Amino acid sequence: MIHARGLSHTFQSGQGKNKKDVLAVDGVDLDVSEGEVVGFLGPNGAGKTTTLRILTTLLKPTAGTATVAGYDVASQAVQVRRSIGYCSQVGSTFSGAYAGDEVVDHGMLYGMSKRDAVAKGQELFDRLQLEGLWRRKPKNMSGGQKRRLDIVMALIHSPGLVFLDEPTTGLDPQARANLWDHIAGLRSTQGVTVFLTTHYMDEADVLADRILIIDKGRIVASDTPDNLKAAVSGDLVDLEVATDEQVAVARDKLGTIADSVEVSDRHVRGRVPRAGKAVPGLLRDLDLSGVSLESIEVVRPTLDDVFLTVTGRSLRDAEAATEPAQLEGVTP
């Protein structure tokens, strides 16, 4: 559905003597298959939105190539636009217009007849829980309703691929969770391929089949959330044994599946790749060896750990580092 090779975009920042070239996207290669939900994760200023704007034909790449839905983004922009839906960070409807009118006009710009656009729009309003809001102005809607309206706008012409740019930014936790359900439903009920950018780790974790991590314009990791987490250093397994005498046996047994084992009082801890599969066998071994456990805890690594591993910085640090650049208007 999406194939990009060596995609780059350079733009000029500053004025006069302070003018300089900024490489916002630096040789990005990516592939997205039909029916996938791909999360494009990275801190502000990492190049997420610039990449997305290239893939949606809003920007031309300064180097590299990309095809979306089988069409080249640079030379077949109109065909690409017919094939995709796009939901930008800032929204897509005028706050003073009626929601239904905005949706119908948008559909008609895709060549739909007014009757078809009304029918499809009303169907999407029902599906995205916007019943009764057809004649309401976006300025009188909640943040969650407005974002769902933006998704209706992106889906009005029934595209096979939808780009969502930070769809839940600024929403409260309840509205975010609700929107996640709807985004997950795009694939499960409508078979839509979803490419979403986010800087929320939990969002990517919940929604995406596969995560691409971008940092400083480069893709630094690409895999399923589970594989990314497993590749970091494994899950932390913490065994609390019943007596001091059992600590040594537990350490040896855990040592057979963990890279390194630490002991603290009667706690024996180690990092185990794919603990979900390894721990049942470990428990049988411990039981056969006569080790009684007071407790066992398995802590899975988070995508924050993944980001730290692949970039050498925490996502929070990366966000802070890019903030001044954002304020100077470095992001196009």
Add this chain to the structure above:
Amino acid sequence: MSFLRESSIVFNRQLRMNLRNPAWVLIGIFQPVLYLLLFGPLLKPMIENLGGNAYTWFVPGMLVQLGIFGAFFAGFSLIGEWREGVIEAERVTPASRAALLFGRLWRDLLQLLVQALVLVLLGWILGMDASVGGVVIGILLTLLLGGACAAASNAFALTTKSEDVMAPVINLVMMPVLLLSGILLPMSFGPGWLERLSDFMPIKHIVNAVRESFFGTFDASAMAWGVGWSVVLFGLCIWWGTAVFKKENA
């Protein structure tokens, strides 16, 4: 999908929003109407001394002023739409970028036409003596100028994306236009150097051509200069506006 269909979708959307808030159409015409009612009587003896009907002379000036001022502010609403993501959402559709501009221009021109008709009607009520044919030609020239100004305003708005930049620049442009185009008073009243300076102001030639149309004299030279400048400005500004709408990252 045809350019005409795409631009008409944008036009209908823009018109619908205007009709929901017609106050802006009335506010737009308020200034020239006030000029006509409160400045016209001051001008009357002066123009009649020159041997002409004061309102036949003054209404064309007000028409042109309406065309420039009203249209120059079109860009402000575009910035509002851009800020809310409407322009980007439209630019991701297969619709032609030029249609996105022209749909808005049709709305600006329709609004200008309605305001111009109200102004002309008021002029006739106050005693203006102009033929229907002359008025039609005068309004057409005004629409060409208004279209040029609206296209320029939209292009400038999408380039700066800031009302704070737009407002002072419009004021900066408007002041010499108002003073050197003979909208309010004949430039022949001033010293020679001022009149010669005003010859370099394209709007003055358009005002003269509209006046020639209203008086029904249709002086060939004045009409040629006025029509020529109207067409040139319209062409240049449309080209600029279309280029900005087509430009990436707009």
